[in-house]
Amino acid sequence: MASLKEIKRKIKSVKGTQKTTRAMKLVSSAKLRRAEQVAKASKAYAIKITEMLEEISANIAKSQDSIDSPYFKSTKEPKVVDIVVITSDKGLCGGFNSQTIKQANSFIEEYEAAGAKVRLRVIGKKAIGYYKFQQRELESAVDGLSSAPTYDKAAEFIKVVVDSYLDGETDKVIIVHNGYVNMITQEVRVDNILPLNPDEFKPDSISTSELEMEPDDDSLLDELINRYIEYTIYYALIDSLAAEHSARMQAMDAATNNAKDMVDSLTVSYNKARQEAITTELIEIISGVESMK
Amino acid sequence: MSNLKLEIVTPHGVIYDGDVKVVTLCGKDGEFGVLPQHASLVSLLDAGVISATTDDNKEIVIAINGGYAKVSENKVSCIVDGAVAITDEEGELSENLSKAKELLKKAQSSDTTIAAAVSKIESIKK
Numbered sequence: 001m002a003s004l005k006e007i008k009r010k011i012k013s014v015k016g017t018q019k020t021t022r023a024m025k026l027v028s029s030a031k032l033r034r035a036e037q038v039a040k041a042s043k044a045y046a047i048k049i050t051e052m053l054e055e056i057s058a059n060i061a062k063s064q065d066s067i068d069s070p071y072f073k074s075t076k077e078p079k080v081v082d083i084v085v086i087t088s089d090k091g092l093c094g095g096f097n098s099q100t101i102k103q104a105n106s107f108i109e110e111y112e113a114a115g116a117k118v119r120l121r122v123i124g125k126k127a128i129g130y131y132k133f134q135q136r137e138l139e140s141a142v143d144g145l146s147s148a149p150t151y152d153k154a155a156e157f158i159k160v161v162v163d164s165y166l167d168g169e170t171d172k173v174i175i176v177h178n179g180y181v182n183m184i185t186q187e188v189r190v191d192n193i194l195p196l197n198p199d200e201f202k203p204d205s206i207s208t209s210e211l212e213m214e215p216d217d218d219s220l221l222d223e224l225i226n227r228y229i230e231y232t233i234y235y236a237l238i239d240s241l242a243a244e245h246s247a248r249m250q251a252m253d254a255a256t257n258n259a260k261d262m263v264d265s266l267t268v269s270y271n272k273a274r275q276e277a278i279t280t281e282l283i284e285i286i287s288g289v290e291s292m293k
Numbered sequence: 294m295s296n297l298k299l300e301i302v303t304p305h306g307v308i309y310d311g312d313v314k315v316v317t318l319c320g321k322d323g324e325f326g327v328l329p330q331h332a333s334l335v336s337l338l339d340a341g342v343i344s345a346t347t348d349d350n351k352e353i354v355i356a357i358n359g360g361y362a363k364v365s366e367n368k369v370s371c372i373v374d375g376a377v378a379i380t381d382e383e384g385e386l387s388e389n390l391s392k393a394k395e396l397l398k399k400a401q402s403s404d405t406t407i408a409a410a411v412s413k414i415e416s417i418k419k
Contacts (some may be wrong), residue, residue, distance in 0.1 A: 041306030048302050048372050052363050056335060151304050151374070212334040220337060224361060227372075234304055 004277065007270045011263055018259035024092065025252035032183075032245035039180065039238050046235060049228055056213070056221055069218070070166055071196050071225045078171035080117045082139065082161060083107055086177035086236055087124035088244040089147040094251035096178055096186065096244055097126040103188045104176045119170065121161060123237070146244075149237035155230040162229060165194050175233065180242035184250060191236060193229050297329045299345055301355060301371045308376040309355060316345040316369055318362050319410075327364055334364040338373065340397050341410045354379040356393035356410065375399075 085104045087097040104127075108118050119139040122128050124146040131138055140160065145153055164170050173194040178186050213220055299316050301309040317326045319341030340358045347353060360373030377393040397410050 038305070042304050044307045045302045045304050045372065048300070048370055052335070052361060052370070052372060055363070212332060213336070220335065220361075223337065227361075227374075231304055 004270065004273050007266055007273060011266045011270065014259050014262050014266065018256055018263070021252045021255040021259060025249055025256060028245045028249040028252060032242060032249055035238065035242035035245050036180070039235075039242050042235060042238060045231065049224075049231055053224055053228055056224060059213075060221060069221060069225070071194065071222070073195050077114065078111070078116050080119060080170040080172075081107075081111045082119045082121055082164070082170045082173045084121045084123065084161065084173065084175040084233070085127045086146055086175065086240045087122075087127040088240070089125040089143055090244075090248075091126060092251060093244055093248035094254075096247035096251075097124075097130075099186075099188050100176055100178045101127060101130055103190070107174065107176065107190075116171075121157075123157070146237060146240060149234065149241060151230070151234050154234040154237055158230055158233045162194070162226065171195075175236050177236045177240040178243045178247070179236075179239045180246055183246055186243040186247050189236070189239070191232055193232050196225065196228075296348065296367065297327065297331075298368045299371075300369070301343065301357070301373060301376055303373055303376050305375075308373075308378055309353065311347065313345040313347050313353070314350075316343065318343055318369075318371070319357070320362070327369055329367055331364050331366070333366070334362075336362050336364075338362050338371065342413050343371065344413075354413075356396055358396050358399065 083104055085100060087100050091097070104120075108120075111118050120131060120136060121140045122131060122138050123142045125143045128138070128141045128143060140157075142157055145157065161170075161173055165173055172192070175191040175193055177189055177191075179189040181187050296312040297314065297316060299309060299311060299313045300307070315326060315328050317324060318336070319339050321337040321339050324341075325336075338357060338360045341356070343355045343357055345353045345355075356377045356379060357371070357373040358375045360371060363370045363372075375396050377389060377396050379389045379393055394411055
């Protein structure tokens with residue numbers, strides 16, 4: 001049986017931890033609200049740019065038989081696959097990062113089993129640490145971006161990827177990240193960003209009116225696709241940030257509750273131990289008195 | 294008379310959404326004005342200034358750093374990278390102006406574009 005003093009010290013330390021986790025939860029919920037707002041504001045852009053891409057590609061498809069753009073060139077069996085893994089820079093957010101890494105690993109296995117070479121491009125300290133430990137070679141590694149995503153930095157990162165795709169160094173690019181669903185749910189999302197699937201850009205209603213374009217069709221489409229890809233990675237980053245905060249909020253909430261339960265059970269054993277000490281003392285006194293008679 | 298709906302969105306949110314009578318856009322191949330019932334059109338936008346006149350004859354000026362405009366019958370959607378609305382609400386005009394100038398400078402467009410846009414902004418300020 002642990003001594004009274006030991007239990008008391010334990011209670012104090014658990015209470016200290018509880019304070020920390022509670023503070024972290026509050027910080028995360030405040031940050032989550034902001035991240036959520038950013039993601040929501042950005043949604044309007046997503047809808048517009050997809051709409052526009054749909055219409056332009058439909059329009060080009062109307063005038064030509066197929067879209068002759070490198071971005072749409074699909075390969076059945078990719079030889080080199082780039083996987084972009086987005087995780088957080090900080091820990092203490094439950095299974096948030098491990099879920100993403102697990103999904104990424106299953107892709108790596110899948111493509112390597114099919115005989116493709118997998119190149120990893122990793123964003124976030126957690127994934128960098130993980131793959132360094134696994135001694136995997138990283139094509140590129142960026143930290144500091146997932147905790148404070150900006151459009152410019154995201155665009156800078158993805159430009160390298162797109163360029164290597166256009167140079168023929170890679171056949172396929174996918175993004176794996178953990179996305180925000182609501183306050184208590186996150187889900188791992190996978191975006192195939194390159195090559196684009198033309199079927200995904202079929203507008204719901206094909207307008208009959210002819211679309212005028214300036215400058216000429218192809219450069220406009222290419223630019224728009226570039227923008228679309230830039231935006232996709234940016235959105236993945238802000239989505240991941242919102243998910244990170246919600247995951248951390250949950251993890252810290254659970255930790256606070258666990259700490260509370262622990263304090264409760266420790267208090268019970270503390271009381272028991274105290275009671276026991278008193279009883280022993282009483283018995284000692286009584287037996288002492290008895291022996292005096 | 295039918296109206297034109299103008300929407301300007303950036304990755305960071307919606308900058309403007311409302312009805313206007315006429316809008317002037319800064320296309321890659323030059324500035325052009327759009328009135329209601331315009332033919333469908335898609336154009337690249339250069340860094341510069343979008344100006345529009347609302348229903349109640351107010352001028353709106355928004356500095357952008359490049360993007361796209363899609364014109365369909367009664368709607369103009371601008372998808373831009375960054376935008377600053379230059380409004381005169383609560384005396385924030387000068388602050389907005391400097392933000393807009395900074396945005397244009399960052400866009401790395403040619404000096405003439407910046408100069409043209411800045412002079413346009415300044416003339417509106419008066």
